[in-house]
Amino acid sequence: MTVLSLRGATKRFGGLVAVNNVDFDVQENQVVGLIGPNGSGKSTTLNLISGALKPTSGTISLHGSAISGLRPEKITRKGISRTFQLVRLLPSMSVEENVIAGAVFGHRRRWGHEAHAEAQRLLDRVGLGGKGQLQIGQLTYIDTKRIELARALASDPKLLLLDEWLAGLNPTELRTGIELIHSLRDEGRTIILVEHVMDAIRSLCDACVVMSSGSKIAEGTPAQVLSDPEVIRAYLGDDDA
Numbered sequence: 566m567t568v569l570s571l572r573g574a575t576k577r578f579g580g581l582v583a584v585n586n587v588d589f590d591v592q593e594n595q596v597v598g599l600i601g602p603n604g605s606g607k608s609t610t611l612n613l614i615s616g617a618l619k620p621t622s623g624t625i626s627l628h629g630s631a632i633s634g635l636r637p638e639k640i641t642r643k644g645i646s647r648t649f650q651l652v653r654l655l656p657s658m659s660v661e662e663n664v665i666a667g668a669v670f671g672h673r674r675r676w677g678h679e680a681h682a683e684a685q686r687l688l689d690r691v692g693l694g695g696k697g698q699l700q701i702g703q704l705t706y707i708d709t710k711r712i713e714l715a716r717a718l719a720s721d722p723k724l725l726l727l728d729e730w731l732a733g734l735n736p737t738e739l740r741t742g743i744e745l746i747h748s749l750r751d752e753g754r755t756i757i758l759v760e761h762v763m764d765a766i767r768s769l770c771d772a773c774v775v776m777s778s779g780s781k782i783a784e785g786t787p788a789q790v791l792s793d794p795e796v797i798r799a800y801l802g803d804d805d806a
């Protein structure tokens with residue numbers, strides 16, 4: 566079953582076309598990698614899906630209903646939740662309170678004791694068990710990424726958007742992170758990940774969409790797209806061509 570469809574999705578910033586007429590579908594329970602060189606439009610595409618930005622033209626549908634143009638909180642309530650490339654947390658709140666904020670405002674809204682219990686479960690899940698009472702400023706970078714994931718999961722999303730969530734992790738943490746994403750898929754979630762870590766793309770993704778200069782240039786399994794000459798050219802640049 567198709568969870569998400571982009572048709573002609575386009576975003577202009579003045580004269581710059583950051584996302585140019587992009588089409589792709591994401592099937593239920595798939596992990597889809599959105600890859601491409603720096604500045605190719607991946608984060609902007611995630612922003613169009615999550616509602617942080619409105620498309621200039623084109624349509625984005627969730628389970629067949631258009632969501633393009635809806636406000637981000639409406640889209641979250643419909644079951645899409647995300648992490649940000651630059652971690653965004655509420656610095657004056659504790660770790661647990663940040664996760665509870667996700668539960669209160671999300672798709673599946675929880676309050677009081679239920680929100681607290683769920684926050685504890687999610688903190689355990691992402692490897693932050695016992696750290697719920699710490700302040701955000703006391704955490705390492707990696708732990709802030711873990712909280713972002715717990716906060717995104719607190720709304721019980723059907724579709725999870727991960728924007729370079731694995732960036733900056735050391736090899737051991739990367740293995741743990743990849744296992745964590747696998748386990749999220751195993752519990753029935755659909756995931757789109759923007760990622761530069763190719764080992765993660767190879768081991769996690771059922772399908773990849775490759776972008777370059779705002780356009781989709783390839784689509785297929787990781788093995789297919791990563792051996793596609795146009796994709797290799799886009800990553801390496803045309804200088805040696």
Ligand SMILES: Nc1ncnc2c1ncn2[C@@H]1O[C@H](COP(=O)(O)OP(=O)(O)OP(=O)(O)O)[C@@H](O)[C@H]1O
Pocket residue numbers: 578581583601602603604605606607608609610
């Ligand atoms: N708010 C904005 N205003 C103007 N230009 C923008 C804005 N956001 C992104 N851009 C431009 O749109 C293009 C695509 O940027 P985007 O961040 O989507 O690329 P990306 O593929 O996610 O890159 P990276 O891998 O470096 O994160 C870039 O040229 C960028 O400078």
